[in-house]
Amino acid sequence: MLVPTFALVFFVNLYPLVRGGVISFQRLTVFNLNNPRFVGWNNYRTILNDPAFPRLLWNTFVWIACSVAFQFLFGLILALLLAKPFFGRGLYMGLVFYPWALSGFAIGLLWSWLLNGQFGIVNDVLIRLGLLKTPIGFLSDERFAMFSVILVNVWYGIPFFAIMLLAAIQSIPSELYEAAQIDGAGFFRKLFSVTLPYIRPTIYSTVLLRIIWVMNFPDIIYGMTRGGPAGATNILSVQMINIVYYRNNFGLASALGMIITAILTIFAVIYLTLLERGEFEL
Amino acid sequence: MKKRAIGILRAIGLGIFLVVALFPLIWIFLTSIKPATEVYTFPVKYLPSRATFEAYRYLFSFARFNMYFKNSFVVATVSAGFSTFFSLMAGYVLTRERFKLRTFLILVLFFVQMLPTYLIMIPQFTMFSRLKLTNTLTSVIIIYTGFGSAFGTIMARAFLKNLPRTIEEAALIDGCNRFQALFRVVIPLLLPGVGSIFSFCFVNSWNEVFTAVLFLHTDSKMTVPVALYSFVSKAGIQWNVMAAGIIVALLPTIVVFSLAQKYIVEGLTQGAIKA
Numbered sequence: 001m002l003v004p005t006f007a008l009v010f011f012v013n014l015y016p017l018v019r020g021g022v023i024s025f026q027r028l029t030v031f032n033l034n035n036p037r038f039v040g041w042n043n044y045r046t047i048l049n050d051p052a053f054p055r056l057l058w059n060t061f062v063w064i065a066c067s068v069a070f071q072f073l074f075g076l077i078l079a080l081l082l083a084k085p086f087f088g089r090g091l092y093m094g095l096v097f098y099p100w101a102l103s104g105f106a107i108g109l110l111w112s113w114l115l116n117g118q119f120g121i122v123n124d125v126l127i128r129l130g131l132l133k134t135p136i137g138f139l140s141d142e143r144f145a146m147f148s149v150i151l152v153n154v155w156y157g158i159p160f161f162a163i164m165l166l167a168a169i170q171s172i173p174s175e176l177y178e179a180a181q182i183d184g185a186g187f188f189r190k191l192f193s194v195t196l197p198y199i200r201p202t203i204y205s206t207v208l209l210r211i212i213w214v215m216n217f218p219d220i221i222y223g224m225t226r227g228g229p230a231g232a233t234n235i236l237s238v239q240m241i242n243i244v245y246y247r248n249n250f251g252l253a254s255a256l257g258m259i260i261t262a263i264l265t266i267f268a269v270i271y272l273t274l275l276e277r278g279e280f281e282l
Numbered sequence: 283m284k285k286r287a288i289g290i291l292r293a294i295g296l297g298i299f300l301v302v303a304l305f306p307l308i309w310i311f312l313t314s315i316k317p318a319t320e321v322y323t324f325p326v327k328y329l330p331s332r333a334t335f336e337a338y339r340y341l342f343s344f345a346r347f348n349m350y351f352k353n354s355f356v357v358a359t360v361s362a363g364f365s366t367f368f369s370l371m372a373g374y375v376l377t378r379e380r381f382k383l384r385t386f387l388i389l390v391l392f393f394v395q396m397l398p399t400y401l402i403m404i405p406q407f408t409m410f411s412r413l414k415l416t417n418t419l420t421s422v423i424i425i426y427t428g429f430g431s432a433f434g435t436i437m438a439r440a441f442l443k444n445l446p447r448t449i450e451e452a453a454l455i456d457g458c459n460r461f462q463a464l465f466r467v468v469i470p471l472l473l474p475g476v477g478s479i480f481s482f483c484f485v486n487s488w489n490e491v492f493t494a495v496l497f498l499h500t501d502s503k504m505t506v507p508v509a510l511y512s513f514v515s516k517a518g519i520q521w522n523v524m525a526a527g528i529i530v531a532l533l534p535t536i537v538v539f540s541l542a543q544k545y546i547v548e549g550l551t552q553g554a555i556k557a
Contacts, residue, residue: 001371001372001374001375001460001461001464002371002372002375002376002387004367004368004371004372004431005368005369005371005372005431005432005435006372006387006390008368008424008427008428008431009390009391009394009428009431009432011428012406012424012425012427012428012429013394013397013402013428013429013432014390014394015405015409016402016405016406016409017397017401017402017405019405019408019409020401020402020404020405023404023405023408028408033408033411077295078299081292081295081296081299082296092296092300093543094539094540094543095300095303095304096299096300096303097543098303098307098536098539098540099303100539101485101535101536101538101539102489102532102535102536103488103489103491103507103531103532103535104489105489105491105507105510105511106489106507106510106528106531106532109510109514109524109528110306110307110310110525110528110532111306113309113310113313113521113524113525114306114309114310116521118322118324119321119322119323119324119326119521120326121309121326123324124324124325124326127325128325135324155302155303155306158299158303159303187288212396213396216396216398216400216401217398218400218492219491222491222492237398237400237401240400240401241400241492244403244404244496245495245496250404250407250408253404254404254405257401257402257404260401261401264396264397264401268392268393268396271392271396272389272392272393275392276385276389
């Protein structure tokens with residue numbers, strides 16, 4: 001009964017991962033699919049010596065750090081607002097959580113219309129409120145593009161954090177709050193002395209998972225800018241897809257893919273070790 | 283007095299989150315029902331002078347979205363069906379039986395779950411091209427079933443863990459084998475779980491874009507995300523049509539989500555991590 005799942009996982013996921021490692025040492029494009037040539041570390045050298053590579057790393061770091069930090073912050077606020085029952089809470093949660101299930105790519109396309117530099121509603125509202133004089137090219141101006149894609153990613157990721165944190169908050173025994181109440185603790189005191197310490201394992205696991213996931217989430221950027229303008233929103237994963245789609249260079253893309261896999265594996269090992277040790281449970 | 287102030291603050295906070303969450307979707311819907319002439323105006327015209335479905339008509343006649351929609355539907359349904367079936371069996375064995383490799387296999391599943399689709403699409407492409415299966419719906423169905431079975435199994439385990447063993451023990455004593463016990467006794471009790479695994483796999487397959495763009499390049503094979511992807515590079519696609527395409531891409535997942543949200547959320551917090 002284990003066979004179908006694990007045969008598939010091996011054939012579709014694990015073996016290709018190893019195969020990708022082999023391809024990363026080959027010169028392989030769409031045009032020589034059947035007779036690849038081994039080229040040693042050439043592909044890796046090309047990736048690492050690219051003058052744009054440091055910026056790629058920096059962009060990836062900014063993308064992960066800002067996205068996860070604000071997703072967490074707003075997700076926590078939303079979870080705290082939802083912690084106590086109120087009339088219509090189930091319906092409210094359905095309406096607020098829906099972005100979570102949607103296609104990241106379609107969400108990117110959707111927001112690229114809202115943030116459009118000529119006809120976008122966001123520019124329109126900012127100008128009507130008197131905050132702007134002329135429309136901003138949110139996606140076409142290098143200064144704003146990264147900010148814009150992160151903004152959308154934060155919007156997209158709030159529900160996930162809210163769902164996970166809310167579940168954890170609701171598992172806190174109410175006696176803890178009653179005790180804090182008797183001691184005269186206010187809202188912030190309760191938050192920092194009861195709520196946050198209690199849900200710390202959930203915070204750790206969710207944040208770590210989210211870092212892995214956001215690093216490997218090119219969908220929104222691909223829907224909005226495909227890494228542009230002039231590489232302003234290019235992150236590792238987007239760059240890899242661009243190499244596949246536009247340069248058709250599978251060997252080069254695989255080398256970048258292995259670099260991404262190495263980073264992913266480090267995070268995954270940290271995560272799985274903590275999981276094994278029971279630092280947090282699932 | 284203080285309590286009332288907190289209540290008002292809370293209502294305002296909840297209101298802001300609601301507006302921010304819903305507005306983009308409402309706006310793209312409004313754009314999709316505007317006449318073409320009212321889409322490109324600045325300052326923006328908020329409401330269409332008359333609602334029109336011309337963008338949707340264009341989409342389903344000239345842009346052949348009925349075909350893309352059908353392809354997506356077939357891919358998502360078939361792969362979710364197989365994933366659910368496979369993951370229930372694997373999840374069942376992994377919860378009920380203790381054996382040497384058990385922990386290792388579970389860790390493998392967690393690791394696979396973290397692998398993004400784009401990262402292994404090249405070797406998958408070379409493998410399937412050797413089998414002459416690229417540019418077929420079968421290829422993406424197989425790939426999505428692989429991903430789906432991995433996280434489906436983790437979800438199935440989460441649901442099965444809560445089910446007391448005694449339930450199927452009687453059936454096993456009566457001479458059922460494991461397979462019969464699972465499908466005759468356990469699964470009927472687990473229907474919400476089964477539904478959420480299926481929905482989860484369906485949504486993920488429906489949304490996948492990068493493998494699909496690489497694999498499916500003839501028009502008759504494209505799924506909805508691939509069609510949207512090709513829209514972006516095509517000149518002359520009006521934004522009301524694009525907006526209609528986005529609505530069509532989002533609608534099925536919104537429907538699935540609203541039907542199964544409670545169970546999906548439950549499965550998610552119990553250990554399925556792919557979001």
